[in-house]
Amino acid sequence: MALKILVVDDEQDILKLVKGLLEPLGVEVLGLADSREAAQRVNKEKFDGVFLDSRMPYLDGFGLAKSIRGSPLNGKVPIVMLSGANDVETMRKGFQAGITFFLSKPITSSGWRDYSGPCGALFSMRSGVTPACPCAPPCPACSETNGSIRTA
Numbered sequence: 001m002a003l004k005i006l007v008v009d010d011e012q013d014i015l016k017l018v019k020g021l022l023e024p025l026g027v028e029v030l031g032l033a034d035s036r037e038a039a040q041r042v043n044k045e046k047f048d049g050v051f052l053d054s055r056m057p058y059l060d061g062f063g064l065a066k067s068i069r070g071s072p073l074n075g076k077v078p079i080v081m082l083s084g085a086n087d088v089e090t091m092r093k094g095f096q097a098g099i100t101f102f103l104s105k106p107i108t109s110s111g112w113r114d115y116s117g118p119c120g121a122l123f124s125m126r127s128g129v130t131p132a133c134p135c136a137p138p139c140p141a142c143s144e145t146n147g148s149i150r151t152a
Contacts, residue, residue, distance in 0.1 A: 004028045008038040009053040035059040039067045042074045054083035062097040069098035
């Protein structure tokens with residue numbers, strides 16, 4: 001059975017890019033530009049993981065991550081935050097909201113290969129323990145939380 005991934009970003013180019021990178025791997029991708037619709041869908045459909053933008057109109061990625069963590073269907077799925085703001089405070093805020101992994105924009109197909117291993121591993125883990133930040137050594141955002149562990 002194929003992995004089912006939700007991708008939420010208000011930029012159509014990013015939706016198209018991520019979808020184009022995941023679908024050839026046999027992943028079923030639902031791309032949404034409206035974070036409010038995504039918040040509704042996570043309570044109706046089961047996903048194996050979520051990619052979400054940090055800055056979106058209406059409901060930003062931090063609020064959406066919290067909404068996903070509160071979902072009975074998707075509360076434990078891996079969440080990858082995509083953000084053009086790669087400062088420590090944005091990362092910290094993302095991890096506090098419940099994300100599993102942080103990926104900086106711009107995303108390129110060549111740069112994607114560097115992250116496809118960790119992201120693939122996160123999404124293929126459907127239960128067990130998932131590191132809150134898979135950095136080695138831990139990045140500044142997770143080292144302040146002592147490399148906390150999130151149960152998936």
